[in-house]
Amino acid sequence: MGEKSVQKRKYIIEKARTVFAEKGFKNVTMKDIVDACEISRGGLYLYFSSTDELFLSVLSDDSDDEDTVLASISGSAAAGDMLALFLKEQKKEILRKKNNLTVATYEYFTLHKATALDNPLKRQFDTAVKIVEKLIENGVETGEFYCENPLGCARNLMYVVEGLKITAGTIGITEEAIDKELMYVMQGLVPDELNN
């Protein structure tokens, strides 16, 4: 049961991500994965015994990436710059066609009704809110931002991001529309005297 080849496992997860991003969750068959990986059916089962397991692996691999991003943000640059950086990452995520797991993820958790605790979606959302809250608090301290309710503001921002993500994957959205929307949220944070 060992890890066989960690490298191959990684390889499968990466290929699988593009497949899930393209086709959602339920629509993906083991054959899709097998074809994308150019391995044998049996070979895939050596590493993952179901699409469920594979999808969860893709997801947790994903949050590794996200953690990395969050870590890089936790530097000591100006709060405004860091928030801008964070939003730039979010925008990239919203726009990426090839690796956008949003719908697949929603599909998966609609099917599986994860409890709050083991729901990575919730974990990710909460983490992001906390980060943004911290950034805003820092900004308020340095006078870059003006905000009476950093947590509310952070939450608001993240709900907007969720709305943008799902809109992008279904209705479709232009880059300009995203910029406009994120800009709108940012401006709410800037002190009035700087806004003009």
Next chain:
Amino acid sequence: MGEKSVQKRKYIIEKARTVFAEKGFKNVTMKDIVDACEISRGGLYLYFSSTDELFLSVLSDDSDDEDTVLASISGSAAAGDMLALFLKEQKKEILRKKNNLTVATYEYFTLHKATALDNPLKRQFDTAVKIVEKLIENGVETGEFYCENPLGCARNLMYVVEGLKITAGTIGITEEAIDKELMYVMQGLVPDELNN
């Protein structure tokens, strides 16, 4: 040919809605519908020949309801009251367990990539934005609201609503969290002197 029995058609659509709400779109089979309706396989095909067709029927039946709601809002009450009413409807929609088609709808339009024109999701979103924008403008005129960019503000509100909807359907969300969030958005509209 006729539509057989309009009543039975309605009945199937209603049962189907609860099934789609529970399981999303792709995960629903004709058999699920048949079981939910307690009719025969052949009987279902008399009315709908695929889950696609059935889902679109559920959706358009749904938007009838929505139009009614929007119509009722277009009354002549105070802008603030009307916006509150609108948000109350949205909250009901976000919370409803039994008939929440959000994820199914997103799934459907991820699969089908409708063009902007025939995408009811877009139509609904745009309509809602326009309504909210109008309400805000009215509110600004009467002095109830303060807002320099009614369209931007309306769009922001609707993205938050989308974010709340999808969150409710996947991560899960409490009524309090929704209230808090909608309240936060509303407060952004209230003139400072009234806010304190």
Next chain:
Amino acid sequence: MGEKSVQKRKYIIEKARTVFAEKGFKNVTMKDIVDACEISRGGLYLYFSSTDELFLSVLSDDSDDEDTVLASISGSAAAGDMLALFLKEQKKEILRKKNNLTVATYEYFTLHKATALDNPLKRQFDTAVKIVEKLIENGVETGEFYCENPLGCARNLMYVVEGLKITAGTIGITEEAIDKELMYVMQGLVPDELNN
């Protein structure tokens, strides 16, 4: 169980014939018949309780026609003229697209393995052979034909006709090819001195 309406029964049989001729036997559904007749499903069952029964009815109705043709041939004209008339009928049968039941009939009797006695196909074939034999014998008596083995010759002619029928329905055949073939058979009957 009376005959309900003999007229309607006839009507259904006629419509059904064109359907069987177009689509063969197994390929025909009750709906095809119902549509062609523009009656209700239940209505059809009042007259025929299966495609089998209906097809057999079409077939025996058909042999009525054939009997009529054969009767008309049994006149007192010259043998050569009568054989020519008979072959002209056969040619019409071979060529008719709309009402050619050949393949459907073969299909039916492949499925149902009728015993020799109740096989209308055999009855028709044998009757035709007997008629042709009689005509040839008459022709030999009057000196119009030369033939040492009228039965063999008649049988040969009818096998050729069968071959032409099935060829027409599957490979396809031109009118000229049929003429050439029938002519060839006829010439074998004409005394040498008349042939030049």
Next chain:
Amino acid sequence: MGEKSVQKRKYIIEKARTVFAEKGFKNVTMKDIVDACEISRGGLYLYFSSTDELFLSVLSDDSDDEDTVLASISGSAAAGDMLALFLKEQKKEILRKKNNLTVATYEYFTLHKATALDNPLKRQFDTAVKIVEKLIENGVETGEFYCENPLGCARNLMYVVEGLKITAGTIGITEEAIDKELMYVMQGLVPDELNN
């Protein structure tokens, strides 16, 4: 991809031939084949994805055999002997119960209306006519046969053979009747002085 196992493919084709011979074409389901082969449903689909495809494979496998026969006839024996050999093959074909594809083939090409070019039925018929014509011409040269119109004669013979085939498959026919019929045709070729 590979053809999986050539051996199994052959095996399925052979079993399928007996099924088509027994039941015709349209009447055969994938389940019939699966049962005859004693393999799984999925297993069959690994090799053939429809009865159409399978039937065409049976047919082309069949024409391999036929080509062999034709090749063996193209020897240098006496024309009469070779024609006798050819007719013996035809008789075997007409009589065989287990593998007689005649009706199925006619059914298939009634359903599919192949164009003249890709219709193997036409190809086979034309080839056979050509072979017989050649044999008759050879026989005439050596004085074995007497015939003023070898092509017409060859065509006549082959239409008779077609008639016998379809008769055997539907009405049923005895070996004696076939012998008698083929004999009759052969005698038409023998010079008068030899006939007595």
Next chain:
DNA sequence: AATGAATGAGCCTTCATTCAT
């Protein structure tokens, strides 16, 4: 007599999963 909505058996097809090699 006539209608046509409803039923359910049966065939088609796909796909997760197993297993001999």
Next chain:
DNA sequence: TATGAATGAAGGCTCATTCAT
């Protein structure tokens, strides 16, 4: 470890047949 042929459960769909009106 790795392969891919084979399996069979499950869902899609059609159609002969019934039956309440």
